[in-house]
Amino acid sequence: MSAEKRKTLEIFELLLTAEIYNRSENLTEDDLPPKIRKYYFDPVIKGVERPLRVTLKAVEKISGVERIRQIIEENPLVVFHEIGFHLTLMDFEEGAQWFATQRPLYLIKGNPVLAYFYEKDDSMNVSYAEVREQNQPFSxxxxxxxxxxxxxxxxxxxxxxxxxxxxxxxxxxxxxxxxxxxxxxxxxxxxxxxxxxxxxxxxxxxxxxxxxxxxxxxxxxxxxxxxxxxxxxxxxxxxxxxxxxxxxxxxxxxxxxxxxxxxxxxxxxxxxxxxxxxxxxxxxxxxxxxxxxxxxxxxxxxxxxxxxxxxxxxxxxxxxxxxxxxxxxxxxxxxxxxxxxFSRPDAEMRCKILDKVLDRMDAEVDAPKLAELTEGYTGSDLRLVVREAVLNALLQDRKKIDQDDLLRAVEQFERRISDHRQNYNAPADQ
Ligand SMILES: Nc1ncnc2c1ncn2[C@@H]1O[C@H](COP(=O)(O)OP(=O)(O)OP(=O)(O)O)[C@@H](O)[C@H]1O
Ligand SMILES: [Mg+2]
CATH class of the missing domain: 3.40.50.300 (P-loop containing nucleotide triphosphate hydrolases)
Structure with missing residues (x-):
């Protein structure tokens, strides 16, 4: 999809949402997607007051779309009102129909107001209840x-x-x-x-x-x-x-x-x-x-x-x-x-924690082996070990870490723990 088309669809999303929301009293703030709701939120009434008006500023703030006037001037379905600097659809039904023909499911599935309207359309295959369930609630x-x-x-x-x-x-x-x-x-x-x-x-x-x-x-x-x-x-x-x-x-x-x-x-x-x-x-x-x-x-x-x-x-x-x-x-x-x-993790969990922490890194390590070597370590200890390994590698300007880096970090960790116990005479466990 071209960037231009995407922007047009976002403007339509806002126009249709406002119109449907204004018409349907049984829709509540919980039906508005957070990005739209937050813009129209009124801290005094602690809610969103109808009618929602789609101004140029609203489009800019909510969708981040720029050059709005140019886009709407090229679109016969949208009217720009010089007074109040706001936009409306030339004809709601026609606008809604055009939007549907573009099949913007990614927008409808993230917007309960649209889902409420398009649920009637079998070809859309969208469930209002499901979309609303996924939407962050107003509270x-x-x-x-x-x-x-x-x-x-x-x-x-x-x-x-x-x-x-x-x-x-x-x-x-x-x-x-x-x-x-x-x-x-x-x-x-x-x-x-x-x-x-x-x-x-x-x-x-x-x-x-x-x-x-x-x-x-x-x-x-x-x-x-x-x-x-x-x-x-x-x-x-x-x-x-x-x-x-x-x-x-x-x-x-x-x-x-x-x-x-x-x-x-x-x-x-x-x-x-x-x-x-x-x-x-x-x-x-x-x-x-x-x-x-x-x-x-x-x-x-x-x-x-x-x-x-x-x-x-x-x-x-x-x-x-x-x-x-x-x-x-x-x-x-x-x-x-x-x-x-919340106990100290067993070897299987330690392995999974290591995998999770290393997930986004370029790492070539034997996690099960490391899990075996880190008996008694908590999730927090394991994170610390990985962090140390990353820093050691960065000292050599390397972003990729390997088993040796981690083994060294485990050794450093063990040394630190034993120093700490000697200095503070702390018990081995709490
Ligand atoms: N089971 C685990 N899986 C993944 N990460 C873990 C796990 N346990 C701890 N961590 C990581 O260790 C760090 C410290 O954990 P957290 O602060 O939640 O521990 P805590 O139990 O609250 O400790 P404390 O009792 O000292 O407050 C966090 O970054 C957390 O993500
Ligand atoms: Mg804590």
Missing amino acids: ADRELIEAKIRKLCADKKEAEDLLKLATIKAPEDVRDRLDDLILTAEQREEIAKAGKALEYRQYLKDVGLYEIGKLLLVGPPGTGKTSTARALSRWFGLPLVEVKLSMITSHYLGETSKNIDKVFLLAKELSPCILFIDEFDFVAKTRGSDDHGALKRAVNTLLKAIDEVSLVEHGVLLIAATNYAQLLDYAAWRRFDKVLG
């Missing part, structure tokens, strides 16, 4: 999330305080991917169950099953707990509210309880979303000590908030992660309906 848009944070906080200072305790991300801004993680069958199954619980929330409510949706990830450092929790945001297309418990100690404690409550309130506001509490062992540590009255109060507020939030009622999937299972007392444990173990 996950960065713009909406930011508007909700602003609404919850009276001023900038309040928002800053809140954001000290929690990082909030739209799934589109999360870097971790589930596909990059090698997980056990049990871990995959639990993730799938959490997804289903979110999907069938109403059903679970109807049958009275409320004790679902609080997951505790437990395992030694570097086994993928944080990455998994974050990757789920992307995987499920849900906003991520990540609480940094270590921040509780580092700013004015009197305000902390209030801010914890606000984080949970925000999570409910952003629903459906994931609320991820990392470094959960912090709870156990403070509960065990006698001093720090204010700190203890903050932790108790946190535990109470955890009790009160629910996936079934509020659409909040709660995930906590900790290194030290043995530190957590029963009071903390019982709040989770599922404890999911």
Whole structure:
């Protein structure tokens, strides 16, 4: 397809989407593709107001198409209105028909509004339900999330305080991917169950099953707990509210309880979303000590908030992660309906992790052999080893790495670990 033709089709996509959306009251913001929705998003009403008008600026911003006037001047089906600088179709039916004859399935399959319209056309073979299922929902848009944070906080200072305790991300801004993680069958199954619980929330409510949706990830450092929790945001297309418990100690404690409550309130506001509490062992540590009255109060507020939030009622999937299972007392444990173990990977998993990390590199290595040699290594250790091998090769201006590079990196890693143990007299394992 020529570049010119592609641009024309993109202009038509926008014109048709606007027209169909304006005409069909039963279509919602969730039906608009994010690129279009984000342009028309109004932060005051926190939504998209009808009618959508296709201005020159809208086409430029949404599709990045330049020289629009020239393209439309050559197309008799599009009218340019000098007043308001906007475009419309000369005749909707005719425009829609012309678009269909071009068979732009790549556009229709990424746009629920178009799929809704063209589903009637058997020759198109497109399912509105399927296309909508694939479309990022409105609740996950960065713009909406930011508007909700602003609404919850009276001023900038309040928002800053809140954001000290929690990082909030739209799934589109999360870097971790589930596909990059090698997980056990049990871990995959639990993730799938959490997804289903979110999907069938109403059903679970109807049958009275409320004790679902609080997951505790437990395992030694570097086994993928944080990455998994974050990757789920992307995987499920849900906003991520990540609480940094270590921040509780580092700013004015009197305000902390209030801010914890606000984080949970925000999570409910952003629903459906994931609320991820990392470094959960912090709870156990403070509960065990006698001093720090204010700190203890903050932790108790946190535990109470955890009790009160629910996936079934509020659409909040709660995930906590900790290194030290043995530190957590029963009071903390019982709040989770599922404890999911993250162990050090076995040889087969180590091999898969190595394959995954090396995937995009020019590498000639014997991964099974390396997996054998790296007994006890975590996913994080393996990533480190590969990084070292890459850097060693780059020192010689080589981008290709081989088995020797990796073997050397393993040796360096072993040396570093043993130095560290000698210097700090650290135990061999936690
Ligand atoms: N099973 C795995 N598959 C692929 N990569 C992994 C795996 N486990 C860990 N990694 C990689 O190791 C790095 C560190 O992982 P992560 O931070 O998730 O560990 P963690 O369990 O949260 O550790 P900590 O307890 O220290 O916080 C990440 O880059 C992650 O991608
Ligand atoms: Mg972590």
